[in-house]
Amino acid sequence: MPNNITRETPLHYFHKLSSHASSAQSPEIFNGQVEFALVVKEAPLSSFLNLRGNGSDKGFCSAVAEVLGVTVPTEPGTYHSNKDSSIYWLGPDEWLLFSCIDASNLEAQLRKALSGHISIVDISGGQTLINLRGDPCALAILLKKSSVYDFAAWPDADINAGRCAQTTFAKATAVVTNKADGSYDLILRRSFADYIAKWLLDAGQEFGCRIEA
Amino acid sequence: MSQINRLNTGARTDSTSRINFTYNGKQMQGVAGDTLASALLANGVNVVGRSFKYSRPRGIVGHGAEEPNAIMQIGSGAATVPNLRATQVELYEGLESASVNGWPNVNFDLMSITGWFGRMMPPGFYYKTFMYPAKLWMTYEHFIRKAAGLGSAPVQDDPDSYDKLNQHCDVLVVGAGPAGLVAAREAARAGARVIIADEQSEFGGSLLASINSIDGQAATSWVDELVAELESFSNVQTLPRSTAFGYYDHNFLGILQRRTDHLGISADSGSRQRLHRVRAKRVILATGAFERPLVFAQNDIPGVMQASSVSTYINRYGVAPGNRMILFTTNDNAYQTAIDWHRAGRAVVAVVDSRSAPSGEIVGSGTGNGYSSNSRLRSD
Amino acid sequence: MLLIHCPHCREDREEEEYSYSGEAHIVRPLEPEALSDQEWGDYLFFRKNPKGIHHEMWYHAVGCRRYFYATRNTLSYEILETYKVGEQPQVSAQGAAQ
Numbered sequence A: 001m002p003n004n005i006t007r008e009t010p011l012h013y014f015h016k017l018s019s020h021a022s023s024a025q026s027p028e029i030f031n032g033q034v035e036f037a038l039v040v041k042e043a044p045l046s047s048f049l050n051l052r053g054n055g056s057d058k059g060f061c062s063a064v065a066e067v068l069g070v071t072v073p074t075e076p077g078t079y080h081s082n083k084d085s086s087i088y089w090l091g092p093d094e095w096l097l098f099s100c101i102d103a104s105n106l107e108a109q110l111r112k113a114l115s116g117h118i119s120i121v122d123i124s125g126g127q128t129l130i131n132l133r134g135d136p137c138a139l140a141i142l143l144k145k146s147s148v149y150d151f152a153a154w155p156d157a158d159i160n161a162g163r164c165a166q167t168t169f170a171k172a173t174a175v176v177t178n179k180a181d182g183s184y185d186l187i188l189r190r191s192f193a194d195y196i197a198k199w200l201l202d203a204g205q206e207f208g209c210r211i212e213a
Numbered sequence B: 001m002s003q004i005n006r007l008n009t010g011a012r013t014d015s016t017s018r019i020n021f022t023y024n025g026k027q028m029q030g031v032a033g034d035t036l037a038s039a040l041l042a043n044g045v046n047v048v049g050r051s052f053k054y055s056r057p058r059g060i061v062g063h064g065a066e067e068p069n070a071i072m073q074i075g076s077g078a079a080t081v082p083n084l085r086a087t088q089v090e091l092y093e094g095l096e097s098a099s100v101n102g103w104p105n106v107n108f109d110l111m112s113i114t115g116w117f118g119r120m121m122p123p124g125f126y127y128k129t130f131m132y133p134a135k136l137w138m139t140y141e142h143f144i145r146k147a148a149g150l151g152s153a154p155v156q157d158d159p160d161s162y163d164k165l166n167q168h169c170d171v172l173v174v175g176a177g178p179a180g181l182v183a184a185r186e187a188a189r190a191g192a193r194v195i196i197a198d199e200q201s202e203f204g205g206s207l208l209a210s211i212n213s214i215d216g217q218a219a220t221s222w223v224d225e226l227v228a229e230l231e232s233f234s235n236v237q238t239l240p241r242s243t244a245f246g247y248y249d250h251n252f253l254g255i256l257q258r259r260t261d262h263l264g265i266s267a268d269s270g271s272r273q274r275l276h277r278v279r280a281k282r283v284i285l286a287t288g289a290f291e292r293p294l295v296f297a298q299n300d301i302p303g304v305m306q307a308s309s310v311s312t313y314i315n316r317y318g319v320a321p322g323n324r325m326i327l328f329t330t331n332d333n334a335y336q337t338a339i340d341w342h343r344a345g346r347a348v349v350a351v352v353d354s355r356s357a358p359s360g361e362i363v364g365s366g367t368g369n370g371y372s373s374n375s376r377l378r379s380d
Numbered sequence C: 001m002l003l004i005h006c007p008h009c010r011e012d013r014e015e016e017e018y019s020y021s022g023e024a025h026i027v028r029p030l031e032p033e034a035l036s037d038q039e040w041g042d043y044l045f046f047r048k049n050p051k052g053i054h055h056e057m058w059y060h061a062v063g064c065r066r067y068f069y070a071t072r073n074t075l076s077y078e079i080l081e082t083y084k085v086g087e088q089p090q091v092s093a094q095g096a097a098q
Ligand SMILES: [Zn+2]
Pocket: C006, C007, C008, C009, C010, C060, C063, C064, C065, C066
């Protein structure tokens, strides 16, 4: 691979847009006085791995925990994380790993630690993670506009654990998770990222929604 | 035209706060809290439309969703809306309204000649008579549509936006009258996630027009206290101006919320109307009841109105729709209307009761209160 | 719009997350070549389509992406149970009739 190729996240250009184009000069100001109630921020380039295996196999779980430093969540619709990595429950034998550790490095470590009937697929090129934060009421309405899932039924997240759900989002799909700070992470497919980001700007327009670079 | 029928006693109107509007191009005034219907009645407007076949004059009959006659074109230009019921349109400054049928206008209607002579459209005429030969239907339709009137759709692009929310709750209460409000309060106190929706501009339902008392206080202030309590709960969503229009499988309901229609302006931010797609664990339908109109000859002429509507216009809006009243009833309830009418300082000419010997508490109380006993007529 | 409980996600989810996958508990013949055309046709194309209790397969397409079974009343749309592949229904048409 030539060295001069620039790798960019799917939404690398998005900070140039906001729900109120005329206020681009003073991005903190919305309607003259109120701050933007919603902020969308894309995570930097990261690794996404799809992992499949037997969650009731103690050896499998401890090997994954050894590599990532995060225990495998076996309760449906939950995730565990530390400062570098997160493991999201996708199905009874399927997890999504999100990490700032280099993908090929991480995959090699996992393959070395795991044995038996497992699957690891590097899907880093096809995903992106965005964070949605802001006024809790505005966030709740934005999510109600976008998805049929009942996010309000979730308990608050802890610092290293919370809820996640793979569901419909803006007529596409996303993995939505809650965070300890009250914000939400969305994991989107790269091909839908532009569409969903524009959807968020439109749906958040009534509160003022901006993109943070 | 002045508000000749305005009283200063409306529980939910503020007669010191005037609102200007137009009806068929004429300047009129109503007050804060009015619907278009109550403001028209306050201004002494009797004829608000024409019937489809015979062009007979039509007046306001009801006070809510049941109104069959007062169908209006509201606003102008891109934001105009055809075929709204005047009884459901909240008055706002600068509101433009026009009756949708009657040509050239509802007060001088050329088509009503058919009503007088019955030649062009004889009684029992069925409009599809004109469909043959098929080629001429288009020609006929043009004039028949004009005769009937169905309002006109805006020709410009809609300036507003519309959105939808997916809602989830433990208890959905449809209707915020006394039953709905208490149900919502009990569910909320028990910690349930509650949504309560009502199509009217404010909660209270029939109590907004009631002069009775509940728990020792006026019904309207009882409503105010209860609504304030509901709004203090973080687990309660109150949706006024929201019509539940469908109840589908597994407690799935559709609710349309009108967010800015009562302001008369396009929303510069957010949506004009919002569709709530509600999935509820439990649903309480507390939608109340309509009065069933009585059937008698000429019961469609302007001035014939439901008894409950007369009481509502007097008590809620402070409007007495007329001067002299004959009350026709088959039950005790309607006697309250005679009492209300008398309290409004207007004459009850007669009470016609289809029963041979009406004798309820409220029937007797009317004798000394609303009208003299010798003015009471009976149909037998 | 149905509300369907996914036995894997252990949550009630909206119908739009699922896709319907036809009648449940249809076993593929072990020796297809030993079947008559009639028997093979019955296996491939013919379904019960009952009025009332029906066992059917659903796919949680945008959720956990797993198949599962549901017992549904095709008359009232009531879903009486959902269960994982490999499990047997607790509610049956015969049982409901008794
Ligand atoms: Zn599932």
